[in-house]
Amino acid sequence: MSTHEQFADDLSLYALGVLPDQERLVLEQHLKDCSRCRQELEELRGGMGLLAFSISGAKPPVRARERLMAAIAKEPKTRPGRAVHRTPWWRPLEWAIAASAVVVVFMLASQNGELRRQLASLQFNMAKQQVKLEQAENFVASLTSPEAEHFTLIAAKTPPQPQGKVIYSQQQGTLVLLASNMPELPPEKTYELWLIPKSGAPIPAGLFKPDRHGSAVVAKPPLPTGTEAQTFAITVEPAAGSPAPTSKPIMVGEPG
């Protein structure tokens, strides 16, 4: 599953300031490490800016300009500190006290910083767990709903040992693939699952590599909701996956 696709819709809600707190925390953590999503966010904000331009035309009253300039004139300016003359005999003592104070302040600040970091980390982990729990609950609910269809994939034109089972919910746009006896692939290749809709091009539905027993699971790849699946197929693709199949399917499946 592509992490970027997973966050794609959340980014626009984040840009608009309407992403719920828990998801926001998870996304903000991801943004720290992901330049691609940061770039996407900038582009979405660019779209917001342009949307704002679309309604330009109103002129503020003249008094608004005067009011702003008056307010700016009252803004505080940096003032040079006044020189303070002190008697020289206790100057060394003053320096000693100042140095001690600096050490104490530094220690307190460092302890405080560490506590804050720990608290933020705990809060973040808690929010992340809660989001994961909710996602898992929704996932199980959608796959156990009466409308969820089951697909069994068998090997095409090869002995029938490799097998894949897809459970797909059209309404929720969620699926899980359970594959077994899958042949091992070279490192530069991966298996890719495709949702073949009733009309239109195949939709990527997740990349996977089998474990040493030949088993693999694809859970909840990002998919559009409401797509009616005609079938599912598996192809062998370059390690990064492909936006459209580049080889013939090695496995295909029908509902049932």
Add this chain to the structure above:
Amino acid sequence: MRELYDRYSGIVYSVALRILGDTGTAEDILQDVFIKLWRSPHAFDGNRGSLAGWLAVIARNRAIDHIRQRRPETDVENLVIGIEPDMVQTADWNRALSKIRESLGSMPGIQRSAIEMAFFDGLTHTEIAEKTGERLGTIKTRIRTGLKALRKALTE
């Protein structure tokens, strides 16, 4: 600051007025945004976007904060707006504006109203879904693709 005000006050005021529908409050937001720029001129990074877009988005966020009666949430230091300055130079302003309006006009009505409800009314995707009877996922996707389409219209 006078020059910046003369150049960008119209866009800032227009956004605030469109969202708030009240000239007095829109004027307050206008004041707030330019004072913010005066106090933190380094918050805007000219290498990473257009000042007009930056001011417009800050004005929008401040106005929505006002409607929702919450304290300002936008961290202006981290707000990077992906509109290159050369996309909307003054000389090209009218052409850019007509491209933006054309892009909005070519969107399906349901998509356009979704992004307008999100941007100008500050509605969450859940609120929009309730209003329109659409699915949450559909609303999210419409908003995202709509915002991207606007930006794409200007880069083509």
